[in-house]
Amino acid sequence: MTHLTEGGLSSVVVGVGSRLPKRIVSNADLQKSLDTSDEWIVQRTGIRQRHVAGEDEPTSKLGLGAAQAALADAGLSPDDVDLVIVATSTPDHTFPSVATQIQAGLGMTHGAGFDLQAVCSGFVFAVATADKFLRSGSHRRALVVGAETFSRLVDWTDRSTCVLFGDGAGAIVLEAQSREQAQGRGVLTTHLRSDGRHREKLYVDGGPSTTRTTGVLRMAGREVFRHAVGMATDVAEDAFAATGTNAEDLDWFVPHQANRRIIEASAEKLGVAPSKVVLTVDLHANTSAASIPLALSVAKADGRIKRGDLVMIEAMGGGFTWGAALIRW
Ligand code: UT7
Numbered sequence: 001m002t003h004l005t006e007g008g009l010s011s012v013v014v015g016v017g018s019r020l021p022k023r024i025v026s027n028a029d030l031q032k033s034l035d036t037s038d039e040w041i042v043q044r045t046g047i048r049q050r051h052v053a054g055e056d057e058p059t060s061k062l063g064l065g066a067a068q069a070a071l072a073d074a075g076l077s078p079d080d081v082d083l084v085i086v087a088t089s090t091p092d093h094t095f096p097s098v099a100t101q102i103q104a105g106l107g108m109t110h111g112a113g114f115d116l117q118a119v120c121s122g123f124v125f126a127v128a129t130a131d132k133f134l135r136s137g138s139h140r141r142a143l144v145v146g147a148e149t150f151s152r153l154v155d156w157t158d159r160s161t162c163v164l165f166g167d168g169a170g171a172i173v174l175e176a177q178s179r180e181q182a183q184g185r186g187v188l189t190t191h192l193r194s195d196g197r198h199r200e201k202l203y204v205d206g207g208p209s210t211t212r213t214t215g216v217l218r219m220a221g222r223e224v225f226r227h228a229v230g231m232a233t234d235v236a237e238d239a240f241a242a243t244g245t246n247a248e249d250l251d252w253f254v255p256h257q258a259n260r261r262i263i264e265a266s267a268e269k270l271g272v273a274p275s276k277v278v279l280t281v282d283l284h285a286n287t288s289a290a291s292i293p294l295a296l297s298v299a300k301a302d303g304r305i306k307r308g309d310l311v312m313i314e315a316m317g318g319g320f321t322w323g324a325a326l327i328r329w
Contacts, residue, residue: 010186017069046260050166050285063147084113087122120317122289170293256315
């Protein structure tokens, strides 16, 4: 748990951006090759379409596009950034990291970049990590990216998983500002959790040190669903308690976009009004670590999220991992 520093530094969001693959695959498209239907997918998940990356659109390219868009939104250049953290479970290669590829793509030879893997909770973990770097004074500005190509991990013949996922990337720029400069803005609190006993419920059945292959995503969907709402709302409540705020104080609730039913049940349990919930699962499906920054990008671009708004991000995913952060935008 972290609190907004007293007399110290805050990590303020100064830019947000995203990049989606060109190709859109609708539920009707999937119906042609799978025993599924638009009706089933929409009713059970809220998903209507997903973007699927082409061979020329690896995770690093999507992440680079999102990073460039976030820098443009902030009015900054790569020279102004000294830290790149990428949340991803679908790197281009086992190594080097996607972060170093994005760094190179931006023409940065200074600073540091690394990847962080917490599956669907990755972006929340990355924001918490960047916040700690920035508030320590070791770095000045961080690009925090969530970038994924889950289309490469799913078994396209398994209707119980492949219809759920999509590809994309989103990014924010966080800047260390003095308390006077920040005026109450910034990452107010972050809460991270994990519990490895749940490994078998959501995992990829391959990897370099076991099968020497990439593997395929396996999920006991109903089991994940059973835990998702409780875990997500627990950390959200922790964030409210740490800051003396409650659901009524929130301007925007921007949860991980896995399933509309999970999102609506979480909002209801927390007492967040439906009008404050940012929902993009219909357009993007589940893009894992990219889903929150993609949703932030949509809600910032359409004028919903404004300077000074109180924004809650939360996620739950493989591991299990789960986490929440409260941000004064
Ligand atoms: O991002 C990280 C975390 N991941 C999640 O949060 C996902 C959590 N889980 C879920 O979102 C939901 O459990 C799913 C969307 C995966 C599944 O929804 P559900 O309401 O839990 O359905 P179910 O798994 O209980 O399946 C119901 C039926 C089954 O048929 P029977 O056994 O009742 O005859 C499935 O075979 O739906 C069938 N089914 C499908 N039918 C048409 C499963 N997938 C499909 C499909 N199209 N794509």
